[in-house]
Amino acid sequence: MKSPDQRAFEADLCEAEFRIGFAEGQWGTATEEVVPDDIHWPRVVLWIASAKRPAAPDRFYVLLDCANYKTVPPTGTFWDPVTKKMSAVDKRPKGKSGSRVARVFRTDWNNGSAFYHPYDRVAAQTHPNWANEQPHLIWGPDHTIVNLLDELHVLLNSEDYVGIS
Amino acid sequence: MSNNEFEVFVHAQGAKPKLVMASPAEPLKEVLARAGISLGGTEPMLVFVGECLEALQESIAVDNGEDGHSPVDPSFSVEQLRLREHKHIHCHRCRHVAVEVNYSSRTKHHRFSPATTIAVVTKWALKKFDLTDAAAADYVLQICHSKQVPRPNEHLGELVHAPDCRVCFDLVKEVTPQG
Numbered sequence: 001m002k003s004p005d006q007r008a009f010e011a012d013l014c015e016a017e018f019r020i021g022f023a024e025g026q027w028g029t030a031t032e033e034v035v036p037d038d039i040h041w042p043r044v045v046l047w048i049a050s051a052k053r054p055a056a057p058d059r060f061y062v063l064l065d066c067a068n069y070k071t072v073p074p075t076g077t078f079w080d081p082v083t084k085k086m087s088a089v090d091k092r093p094k095g096k097s098g099s100r101v102a103r104v105f106r107t108d109w110n111n112g113s114a115f116y117h118p119y120d121r122v123a124a125q126t127h128p129n130w131a132n133e134q135p136h137l138i139w140g141p142d143h144t145i146v147n148l149l150d151e152l153h154v155l156l157n158s159e160d161y162v163g164i165s
Numbered sequence: 166m167s168n169n170e171f172e173v174f175v176h177a178q179g180a181k182p183k184l185v186m187a188s189p190a191e192p193l194k195e196v197l198a199r200a201g202i203s204l205g206g207t208e209p210m211l212v213f214v215g216e217c218l219e220a221l222q223e224s225i226a227v228d229n230g231e232d233g234h235s236p237v238d239p240s241f242s243v244e245q246l247r248l249r250e251h252k253h254i255h256c257h258r259c260r261h262v263a264v265e266v267n268y269s270s271r272t273k274h275h276r277f278s279p280a281t282t283i284a285v286v287t288k289w290a291l292k293k294f295d296l297t298d299a300a301a302a303d304y305v306l307q308i309c310h311s312k313q314v315p316r317p318n319e320h321l322g323e324l325v326h327a328p329d330c331r332v333c334f335d336l337v338k339e340v341t342p343q344g
Contacts, residue, residue: 016182
């Protein structure tokens with residue numbers, strides 16, 4: 001029997017807001033061929049489309065821990081569909097120095113295992129100051145997985161995203 | 166469910182979009198009925214097909230321009246209206262949404278189709294304020310006198326209720342996480 005957090009997550013994947021992004025080629029759930037058997041709830045693998053950059057993929061996969069969804073936000077980082085592990089630094093998307101892209105995708109914090117963004121559970125819990133500095137990005141009862149996917153998609157399609165090197 | 170059915174997205178004023186299955190031969194009004202859209206009322210419900218990109222073609226010199234995106238007759242079939250290609254249907258009692266965007270003591274205006282995404286309005290505003298370099302990447306539209314930043318895929322029509330067919334935004338730099 002599925003847990004309430006899993007049912008809530010799967011219900012949001014059926015909502016129009018998630019399906020619109022999928023129909024537009026912006027994001028989606030990873031196929032069974034990509035995801036190994038040992039990854040199961042509350043861990044999920046999703047992909048987000050990225051702007052074309054030399055030698056960079058056209059999408060990035062993320063492995064998210066969605067425990068207690070959607071009372072609290074997910075946490076996670078980029079995931080390598082070939083090695084089936086957290087992406088190595090040289091395979092992760094990079095941003096121009098000092099940009100928001102570089103900041104959110106930084107790898108010099110928490111061993112690169114979470115996004116440096118208020119929609120990441122670990123980042124949010126360790127930065128209580130963000131609640132005052134960026135209140136519109138604080139996870140609340142109306143937020144869903146689509147809010148996180150939107151943010152990642154915007155960053156991966158920003159002029160400040162430079163590719164993986 | 167027939168094999169010919171496909172997903173369409175129904176947007177309406179002040180509401181989140183709905184996912185509905187549509188068949189090529191059925192009239193659009195039947196799809197809208199399944200989505201709970203009432204076409205009656207004292208003011209006509211206007212039905213727009215597809216998302217409107219017209220403002221992106223507008224010259225920088227033009228102020229208070231207007232989209233031509235026309236409503237359709239919902240008695241036409243899904244196939245006639247090419248909904249498999251367009252995917253989106255927007256139902257609204259506003260013919261246009263009058264938008265003003267403020268940035269650096271200046272204001273730009275445009276009368277958008279309700280079926281315009283926030284992403285398109287943002288691109289239009291960046292162009293109007295000549296913010297086309299890399300610094301433009303961090304700007305977002307924030308509803309005036311609020312902290313609300315609509316999502317890029319949201320339609321303008323989802324933000325307004327007829328007869329108040331207008332919305333005001335401030336173009337602001339998104340906060341970069343620090344600390």
